[in-house]
Amino acid sequence: MIHLTKEKIIEDFKMRLHEDFMIQNAEATADERFIALAKLIKCYVMPDWLRHRDEIVKEQKKTAYYFSIEFLPGKMLQTNLLNLGIYDLVQEALADLDVDLMDLVAAERDMALGNGGLGRLASCFMDSLPTIGAPGFGNGIRYKYGLFKQKIVNGYQVELPDAWLPSDGNVWETKKPHAAVDVKIYGNVYLVPQENGDLKPVYENVKTLHAVPYDITQIGFNNNVVNNLRLWDVEIPEKYELDYPTLADRRRIEDITSVLYPDDATREGKSLRLIQEYFMVSAGLQTIVKSYAKMGLPMAQIHEKVAVHINDTHPAMAVPELMRILIDDYNLEWEVAWATTTQVMSYTNHTVLSEALEKWDADLFKEIVPRIYQIVGEIDRQFVKTWAGKVEAAIIDRTRVIQNGQIHMANLSIIGGHSVNGVAKLHTELLIEDVLKDFYLLYPEKFNNKTNGIAQRRWSQIANPDMSALLDKQIGKGWRSNVHELSKLEAFLDDPTIQHDFYQVKQANKQRLADYVKKTQGIDLPIHAIFDVQVKRLHAYKRQLLNVMHIIKLYQDLKDDPTLDITPRVFFFGAKAAPGYHFAKSVIKIINELANLINHDESLRNQLKVVFLENYNVSLAELIVPAADVSEQISTAGKEASGTSNMKFMLNGAITLATLDGANIEIKDAVGEDNIVIFGMDKDAVYDHYARHDYNSRQIYDNNPRLKRVVDAFTDGTIPNTHYEGYEIWDALISYNDEYFLLEDFDDYVAKQAYISELYKDKNAWQAKAMKNIANSGRFTSDDTIELYAREIWGIL
Ligand code: 8GP
Structure with a gap:
């Protein structure tokens, strides 16, 4: 990072207040000062961020992408200062201006992008990845309201929208409109034979969503390494405006990135969750594949440069989505695409409770992501074919992806990846001996333990x-x-x-x-x-x-x-x-x-x-x-x-x-x-x-x-x-x-x-x-x- 002195920080800080708020420090509120300081930090880390990204591209370093429906970062100001090694210096600089750093800390709001242990673990990993100097990026959703804000009224929990995101955006993020991608949902898909005999999907009546990324730098501890957490927001593409003629139509789209875990008691709520999952997975993977393609290496070897982690089952559609991209967009044969996809993907299980292992009704799945449904169907057929006659039929019945009209997302993650890990020794033992024992019989080599840790x-x-x-x-x-x-x-x-x-x-x-x-x-x-x-x-x-x-x-x-x-x-x-x-x-x-x-x-x-x-x-x-x-x-x-x-x-x-x-x-x-x-x-x-x-x-x-x-x-x-x-x-x-x-x-x-x-x-x-x-x-x-x-x-x- 650039060399900083107390004097330079004071000067830069004042300048930010002038430029952004047209205000002198003495008149500024804690909010304004917090924003000014946060923007300054972003400026200071930018050279490291760009250098690290260039280094990854130039040296064609293999990169891991951690896909998670939740991240729970909390506040970032103190962590960023600490990791940059300028905590004390900034504190002193502010003190010289009669400002208490803790007042700025109090002005920051928690990013409400998670629920519990699963999300907090993801954020601890976001802190640790750059700290160990590993190219590992996060991929998630930029929820406007997150989970909910809990109020206790007469002893009862009342859930209010958690309006954590300021109307002018989160100060730590940078919008990247040029990196937006389109995600298709609904409609019909037909497989049409081509001249060479290949089948190509043709889409009809689809809805197109515009996925716009917001990047948040993840700063390593004292090592000048900066990684990225990419959060996707939804927009309606101008080109497809006519598909969303009413305000209600537009709101339904905005809902996709409104809340974490929409109530799934209704079919509508379930649809929304499924769309969220596909939206995040498709936007992330399209981008990843595009940047791999730029390296000019064979698509069949994408696993040599890319690892995608499925954190709990929510991103499990990463398996069929990567298959879709490789087959439909890059013309790979099924077997070739499958061989590389399974080496790209890995999965962490975070719970033994069967009700928490996601299952989707095939009907809903087919309606919302018809092409993905076709691919999942083929994955299921291939799986049955591979194991038929080799193991008891009952085991195949219990492990296949589609069972009784439902898509089993854990099964998809296990079959479609090369690694399954539990998060503590006992938990992994239980996966092996009980919850996933049929899978352990089929793929013992995939199972491993990674006991959780904290930042x-x-x-x-x-x-x-x-x-x-x-x-x-x-x-x-x-x-x-x-x-x-x-x-x-x-x-x-x-x-x-x-x-x-x-x-x-x-x-x-x-x-x-x-x-x-x-x-x-x-x-x-x-x-x-x-x-x-x-x-x-x-x-x-x-x-x-x-x-x-x-x-x-x-x-x-x-x-x-x-x-x-x-x-x-x-x-x-x-x-x-x-x-x-x-x-x-x-x-x-x-x-x-x-x-x-x-x-x-x-x-x-x-x-x-x-x-x-x-x-x-x-x-x-x-x-x-x-x-x-x-x-x-x-x-x-x-x-x-x-x-x-x-x-x-x-x-x-x-x-x-x-x-x-x-x-x-x-x-x-x-x-x-x-x-x-x-x-x-x-x-x-x-x-x-x-x-x-x-x-x-x-x-x-x-x-x-x-x-x-x-x-x-x-x-x-x-x-x-x-x-x-x-x-x-x-x-x-x-x-x-x-x-x-x-x-x-x-x-x-x-x-x-x-x-x-x-x-x-x-x-x-x-x-x-x-x-x-x-x-x-x-x-x-x-x-x-x-x-x-x-x-x-x-x-x-
Ligand atoms: C949690 C587990 O309950 C906890 O034991 C573990 O430490 C943590 O994951 C990180 O591995 N699981 C969840 O938070 C979880 O399953 N959340 C559900 C809402 C998806």
Whole structure:
């Protein structure tokens, strides 16, 4: 990057304010200053970005493209400054102008392009790819409203459009109209024989969408490497205006890039999702193939220069779309196109829940992407032909792409690619042994594990500056660029002075969070209490409800004996429920009403507080994670693919309270059994119940009076204003046999929570464990994870 001094930054910053806003610094608002600084950063990185792109083109470097329906970058200002190595310099320059960098940070809005772990992982990878110097670009959708903005009204989740995108665009992006491409949907396709006997598709009555890319630079850490995240927006091409004569027609098109995961309860909603997926995939692939074609190399060898990653099943149409381009536009034979396509494509599975593995009705598919439907049909025929007679027919029936009038997107991704990976050791084992075992029989060589990781710079240096400063003092600054150096902290685990220093940092972070809660909800929180946190998507398998049941138990204990002293606790929840997920929304209502009940009950003497943090997102996570004492990772064993908040909490010195699920197991291996608190059934115990069909929640309920009293609290009026929600939950637990085994795990969970309460009383012992976690968190850096993808899956390093 160009050499910068404080003086130059000051001069450039003032100039930007003049040029863009016709304003002097003293009069500028935080928004204006933020925009001016962000534009300046874009200017500073441009030479690196252009050089890196030219280098890739000139040296014909193999490049990976990470296709994902979600990205969850959060704010970018601090990360960009940090990665450019100018954080302190800019902070000082602004200070000279009487400007606090943090005011500019506050002015930035989170890019609302994602939902949960899947999207956040994609963004961690976007940070790590340039950091390891790998040519790896993102490809996604520029949603105008993203998921939704969560408001809590009378305890209920209300979903509002998240208008995160300013009308004049996102300051980090650059619109590239010259790189727009057309995407065709609907209509009819006929295969017409050509003179040479080949069949060529002829389209009729199609609708043409104009896909316009917006590029966002992704800056590597201190290495002058800049990659790109390309987000596609839809426009109506002037040439085809007549196809969209009414305002309603135009709105339907604009909807394609309006929201993430449109409600799929209706056929219209389903169509919209399918169009989104094809839109992103087709626009991305057309561009990629075009730039490969410019190299002048044979199309049949595109896999030598291009890797396309299918992040979860949403981009699975990449397989037939690449086939379409190669066959229809570049005249490759089916076999040749198939051989290269399967080497280009790779797929990550992020969930074992069968309802989350996408399936599309063939009718809908055929209506919206008729040519892709034909190609998928051929992929299916070829697959059946290849395996017929070689394996049992039943296996073919279970693995083919088209089954009972539905297109199975996971099957398409597996058959159409060369690699399938899970995201934690246990998860990959479960894919192999259970969820995808038929595929493992057919293609054992495709399966591999890539345990998730996190962009640790954001989750330590940015989110937790006080801890970072303390680490600098104790172990030197090397950990900032090589996070494995955190292990140097091992030498100080038993040093009471240092333990105390870490304790103080944690308390200060807890105070910051407490201040936020006071400001936003008016609740006073005692920071000497244990801050016990569960933040993640709201889902039955993640068992927020088990956490709630423990809180009810504590509440009942304190009501029974008003003189009882427990170690004070504040329970934090942050979670969005999918708009159509009734049960999850009921849990949110229960949490809020329980919070209301507890927080206003003076007889509890401030020993118990419950906080539901509205609109959980990346920025809020940066406030919450450094303040946590306890990290709740309590999913039913075998259900959480990996989890990544568990890694963020660990890095920030929280003690994990966990089932042996997902990456919790690898955290346990890293810190040792004494430095994590494990409870409940393991995956084998859960699977034994499945095999024996012997789980009986009613029996547990009937035989455990303590537990029965907790469960009955959902319906006996203990929690006000939750009549229907309470019955719904009671039914799920008792009438419907407690699908996620909360009742079976309850006693052990309560016992381990009691153990945590005892442990917290010994501050030194607690801090030693917390520091042990920090010291061993280096292994969960996404820099390492992505390096394995780059080497072992994509072959780009
Ligand atoms: C999540 C998994 O639930 C989590 O365990 C894992 O750490 C993360 O992916 C990254 O691998 N999955 C999702 O976020 C997910 O399936 N989202 C659905 C809406 C598509």
